Amino acid sequence: MSQKKLLVTAALPYANGHIHIGHLVEYIQTDIWVRFQKLRGNRCIFICADDTHGTAIMIRARQEGRSEEELIAEMKDAHEKDFAGFDIAFDHYGSTNSPENYELCKQIWSSLREANLIREDDVEQLFDPVAGTFLADRFVKGTCPNCKATDEYGDNCSKCGATYSPTDLINPVSALSGATPVKKTAKHLFVQLEQLHPFLDQWTQSGEHLQPEVANYLKGHFLGKPLRDWDVSRPAPYFGFAIPDSPGNFWYVWFDAPIGYIASTWQWCKQNNESLDDWWKSPSTQIHHFIGKDIAYFHTLFWPGVLQSSGFSLPSFVHIHGFLTVDKEKMSKSKGTMVRARKYLDHLDPSYLRYYYASKLGPRLDDIDLNITEFAQKIDSDLVGKVVNLASRTARFVETTGLCDVYPEDGGLFAAAQDAGERIAEAYEQGDYSRAMRLIMELADAANGFVENTAPWTLKKDPQQHARLQEVCTIVLNLFRQLCVYLSPVLPRLANQCSTLFQSEIHSWSDAYRPLVGMKLSKFEHLMQRVDLKKVEQMIEESKDTPAAAAAAAPAPASNPAVGSNPASADNAPAAVVDSAEPLTLEPLAPTCSIEDFMKVDLRVARVIKAEEVPEAKKLVKLTVSLGGDVTRTVFAGIKAAYTPAQLEGRLVVIVANLQPRQMKFGLSEGMVTAAGAGGAEVFLLSADSGAKPGHRVH
Secondary structure (H helix, E strand, O other), rough: OOOOOEEEEEEOOOOOOOEEEEHHHHHHHHHHHHHHHHOOEEEEEEEEEEEOOOOOHHHHHHHHHOOOOHHHHHHHHHHHHHHOOOOOOOEEEEEEHHHHHHHHHHHHHHHHHOOOOEEEEEEEEEOOOOOOOOOOHHHEEEEOOOOOOOEEEEEEEEOOOOOOOOHHHHHEOOOOOOOOOOEEEEEEEEHHHHHHHHHHHHHHHOOOOOOHHHHHHHHOOOOOOOOOOEEEEEEOOOOOOOOOOOOOEEEOOHHHHHHHHHHHHHHHHHHOOHHHHHHOOOOOOOEEEEEHHHHHHHHHHHHHHHHHHOOOOOOOEEEEEOOOOOOOEEEEOOOEEEEEEEEHHHHOOOOHHHHHHHHHHOOOOEEEEEEEHHHHHHHHHHHHHHHHHHHHOOOOHOOOOOOOOOOOOOOHHHHHHHHHHHHHHHHHHHOOOOHHHHHHHHHHHHHEEEEEHHHHHHHHOOOHHHHHHHHHHHHHHHHHHHHHHHHHOOHHHHHHHHHHHHOOOOOHHHHHHHHOOOOOOOOOOOOOOOHHHHHHHHHHHHHOHHHHHEEEEEOOOOOOOOOOHHHHOOOOOOOOOOOOOOOOOOOOOOOOOOHHHOOOOOEEEEEEEEEEEEEOOOOOOEEEEEEOOOOOEEEEEEEOOOHHHHHHHHOEEEOOOHHHHHHHHEEEEEEEOOOEEEEEEEEEEOOOOOOOOOOOOOO
């Protein structure tokens, strides 16, 4: 297998807030992929940095009476400690407020100027006369111009989903000072993305760089019409890099933040005597970005356009993931489910969360749910009950004798696990960690079956069976080590413990293919505890915000979502976004039916591959769903008030697949999408857990 050269980035966390468990979905996912690539013998570097510029940083520094540089240095240190606590191992972690980033911004800006991609225009914005600054979208609140909902932010309405400019708000109020903002005009600079439309259409639709649902989304929502110009400047006052050829203007944080990927690589190159061109201008290097689905537009249209125009390599693949919910709800400060990384580390083993996320993550954009009960059960069952159990039930029996000199006959168990190695590797490579975990746990089940059948604790009692005991323990411990190799991208701590036990480091994937024999073991040490639910409850309780604490601890609103983070999950998200409120009233139950009646209904998992407005219908959305393979259905669903087409494409739903087709005014509906709720805007689609596939029957 030839060695690949890989540069991997995770999105840059914004320096205005702490890392929480929602953010960690991405960084753990990326770290697993990087560790896997290194284990396979590929040359792979993992690059990241703090995203440090913007109005939010400037305002917060003012409020706290210190410089922006002091603020971002403190937050960078906190971020790095949190990541290290979760065994996330960057090869370099930099900052966008660096000389390298400024130099690259100037180079790329010159390239865009030379390509005639920059235009200037006067823009009317809201200005806070008390704070003395222009107001970014999230610094303005007012009444939605569409549905008249009050207390909405300046970019979109959380009630009706409408998007608009802050100047469109009715009765706007500054979130900084409470003053009524005034309209002022300032010069802005724009990248004319439409000039790159043919290239972006080809790049995004090639089938090589994006998940299919992302490519389809871009084609249906953006590439079918002219691309809008991207505003890449902000007038003073602003914390960021001044634009050399436009006095009084600064590059907007969304311009310089992704260039931080390159700048952080450049810093690593300087430290390691490497050439930046070998990593960002070489066809032999694959570049992989891992990001959240909320910033897909930016990383799949604007960023490739900038790279293409400035002579840098384009991403080989952009891996896009969904968001985290906790017990099927958005994370909530009031409920204690928006848990900071540091708070988690104060109470629980980081390996728990790494494994749980891995067991849920697939190659698509589906959101993943952290169910607290399932979390504890999965760790106790899989890691403690199946994997660690193998060593804890056998290692002490061979502390004196060591392992057999020759690997004993095991009925094909080691060979079967060896054969599974490439299937597990393929799942890791594709980002289908949930499948990899299932395959690994199948091997663990087989190994535990062998333990139960051979009962080493019984063999220990009979001196005449001690030779057989050594054989059994040699087999089980080698099966345990195989599992540790396969799990090492997810559980590096367990891999290190295994290396200590065997006095033999895990260096490569092929270590799972060679049994260890004729050697002494280190004294067995306890490997992993079961989940203590009292600690989970304490962690959640300590994460709850009382109104007073929330007011005292709330950071300044963000002027932009952190690159790659879910705005609705950020520390500065409004409570209305992350909290649910109303208790449910139970509807009367339907009359009892027989199991035979129930089995007549064929419920199937399906994936929405296309969602369209039905302009002439008040309630309907037209869905094209896949039932696996080439089987598709058209379904008209009355969910228009609750979901936009953009929210539906790519997600898993459950449909009634054998419902008699119904000819409607708008077309033939060939099924029914299942949902809960009172109707109207209170509709919640039913979905399947991570790992379910289109076509699976719901039993």
